[in-house]
Amino acid sequence: MREYAFFLGCIAPNRYPGAESASIITSRRLGIELLPLNGASCCPAPGAFGSIDLNIWYAMAARNLVLAEQMERDIALICNGCYKSIYEVNHKLKHNDELRDGVNEVLKEIDMEFKGSIDVWHLAELLYDENIVGVEKIRESVKVPLTGTKIAVHYGCHLMKPKKERHMGSTEAPRWIEELVEALGAEAVEYRNKMQCCGAGGGVRGYDLPHSLDITNEKLQNMIEVGADAVTEVCPFCQLQFDRGQIEIEEKFGIKYDMPVFHYNELLGLAQGMSPSELGLDLHAISTEPFLKKVL
């Protein structure tokens, strides 16, 4: 069993608790134990904090990192926004002495010090890494294959970009989450402008909702165009935008999609035989019933 400090973030526990429970339970079956990171705060949100005051962004993320350093465990997380903050601040502080000294000056007030002794991983990366879990092992863990479903993968921006600071290969035409989806027995469909933003990130959802929904609408259309039955992502904020966003799109533009949206770990949980209620699928804004009917 590999142990990681599980950084929950805000949206998963508050809006999609199923994504949280699914992550813990499915990972355990694949040899990953996600330990609670007690005392963790908001990551903090890269758009909201990072665009206003970088120093606050660095310091808060560093505090979360120090908590994991004290546990002597790498961090695993399930949200692209958290990934951007925690991964990137860790990277920056490790490589920039001046920045690190500045942050440690702030942390001193709460008797903390950033040492740079741990790494930060998105859970999806760990699932894909052959040395940790790997596609084969996931395929073997499947009890209820999602055969006959077409799934559109949304990567999300912060997971893949900026290219220079990421390490998951192609940023324009990646295929690795598709491989993870296909391991569950589903078909992962390619669609137009796959790497486009969900519409939520960078503070756009908070600042200009109609514009943000416009982007989401375009993405959903591109997915419908190729006959997708559901969307999957690895970020609860993208999940919120696609799920909750469909209600708002209906309100604002009068277009109704009813496209079910799943965090990848929710899909993994379904395929491993977890029940919809265990996965909290009833808490989604868009009903997952049509999809469930196809597979269960």
Added chain:
Amino acid sequence: MAEAVSPTTSKKPETPRIGVFICHCGTNIAGSIDIDAVKEYAKTLPNVAYVDDYKYQCSMPGQVNIREQIDANKLTGVVVAACTPRLHEPTFRAASKDGGLNPFRFEMANIREQNSWVHMHDREGATEKAKDAVRIAVAKAALLEDLYPKSVPVERAAMVVGAGVAGMQAALDLANAGIKTYLIEKEPSIGGRMSQLDKTFPTLDCSQCILTPKMVDVGRAENIVLMVNSEVEDVEGYIGNFDVTIRRKATGVLSPEEAEAKGIVGGGCTGCGDCGPVCPVTKPNEFEMNMAPRKAIYIYHPQVVPLLYTIDWDSCVKCGLCVEACGEKKAIDLEMQDELVQVKVGTVILATGYEVFPIENKEEWGYKRYDNVITSLEFERLICASGPTGGHLVRPSDGETPMRIGFVLCAGSRDNTGIGKPYCSRFCCMYSLKHAHQIIEKIPGAVPYIFYMDIRSFGKMYEEFYYRIQDEGAKFIRGRVSNIQEDPVTKNVTVYVEDTLLGRPMEIELDMVVLAAAVQPTELTNKTRKLFGVSCSQDGWLLEAHPKLNPCGTTTAGVFLAGACQGPKDIPDSVAQAEGAASAASIPIHKGEVELEPYYAMCIEEKCAGCGMCVNLCPYQALSLVEKDGRTVMQVTEAKCKGCGTCGGFCPGGAIWMNHFATPQIVAQIDAFLLGGEQ
């Protein structure tokens, strides 16, 4: 260590009398350095007999003054404090020689490139540095000795590596000048990139029509020894006497001459083409940018020179059907092996050309992911009458004629993201204009969209061509394409770009996009240049001896550059440089002899213990151990020694004397710097 005495000096040492000449170089030096202070200081230095300064020391009056003062002051050495010795050492050596001094009694102090130009705002620091530089140079000059360059005969033959348009032109020029020329080409045919092009800008000549006659000339020229399917394997020697080993790759096919040599009378490949149709293996044809098939035994196209088939061993299954089809000619030998050929040449021209940057690395444009995103070289083949489609431009996805065609300029060029190339690839603007013209001409109603950063139409009649294409109706959008998306159904491609003149983002749906991909040196260039000891610049292009005044030469004497291997170049520039390189390469051959710098090593026999450590260190096998007067001592083969001094830097007994960079001379420079000046 410092008491070593030159093995050549038997007479008692003279008292040195050094003349110091300080150059202002207009204000280039005088602007940052207090010349008077340096001059006054130089007068106080030991062994200095005369000091002068002049506005331009390299000018005729400056040189005349050096000449006169050598005589008037009985100088034994000359120091000029001016620019870099890499620029004017030959000038001042000649002036010293004119004054009756051995030219190797001259020493230069670099107070421009390595002083006044890099300390422009520190007059005091620069002046102190100049004083030290003069002191160091005087210390060396006081110990310099007479040296005599050795003349060696020059082999009356030349070699050109790469048979694209530059290499072919260079080889033809050399051959026409009566010089036997080996033309080495790695591909099965000569012609290079130019033979893949349809039309040339701005004249719209048909590329093949002007190139093919040249190819035929090369094939026919008596003085040209054409070696296709060949690569340079090893190089030894120096200017005048390069021993080059060529690997002639097994083609599996005998030429008529080769067949005759093997006693097959009237046999050998005639290019009849009987073998191709029976070959069961089909592979993509590289010449057609993999858009047409070829067999495992193939020629690229019917106009190849030499007209000989070649076997692609990676795909040949050795079924022997071609051997049967060839019949009596007995041209095919499926067991043929690579052959190593040794040739001796006096001078060499590198013309190894360019290759297209792997533009799929710029993922946002989707090359290799989207069917209808192609490169310019693929466009050339698609629009070319002898190409895979017979000159009908079609979309790869469905074979339809595209009506809206985008051209993305600077695709991977002028790119500082670390993925592309920072330089301008120089001919993409012009050929893209030509492409725009071609589709307007060939496809009624077709519209070219040109996405550009700047249109660089720098050559003769190029700007006029640009205006012409504007008038013909091409749409110019100034902006860098950020993204291209493919419609999964229609396979049309949508280009996302900011029109920086209108200041707004745009989305344009097109039928096809042509990427004007950057160019880079070929992979083999790097290997070849190392064999010849030629440097490259940071971006991999081969480095010329001087960017302005010696663009064809390299720092290796006797090796010259032609064409795009030195940097992206269009056809006229490549040909012009080829003619320049051919002229430069023919000079030593016509002179018949060259002088080698006398910087070779010598053994100080009374100190040599015969340990032989140096023998193994020498990269040129110039050193050996011999018996002399009952002792083992080292002996230098002067013609082999290139003067690197690696042996001299190691000799535990200090028994090696490096001419012009002798241990006492270098130690004198170190001492002069650290002990000689103000502490």
Added chain:
Amino acid sequence: MAENPEGWKPKILGLVCNWCSYAGADLAGGARMQYPPDIRIVRVMCTGRLDPLFIMKAFTDGADAVLVSGCHFGDCHYLEGNYKAAKRMFLVKSLLKNIGLDDRRLRMTFVSASEGAKWAKVVEDVVNVTHELGPSPFNRKYGELKELV
């Protein structure tokens, strides 16, 4: 970092090869790249020419630092002189440590004929490090052990 004595300016000897680093330094000049003037250059045809004793001589003469700069590996005009030089520099570095000199006072770099900017950066670095280290103990005027030499 200790206060450096007033009036002291680093005495830095640069031993550079003719084909790459000297040409690179010329290129820095052509491009007017500014760097500190504390270095004095002695040109050799190849760094392979450098006898370790040259460097020891420079330090006994009171040099505060020595910079050896040649071609990149694989690019030596004489095939492999720079490899041999690099090996010797490791030897000299350990010698320096043995006699109690900070081995950062000797630096070997590889600057090609096209790397003018790198040359300027290298010199600036060497000057900065020398300032950090202060005068060599054997510096003829400012060194703590000047009486010994």
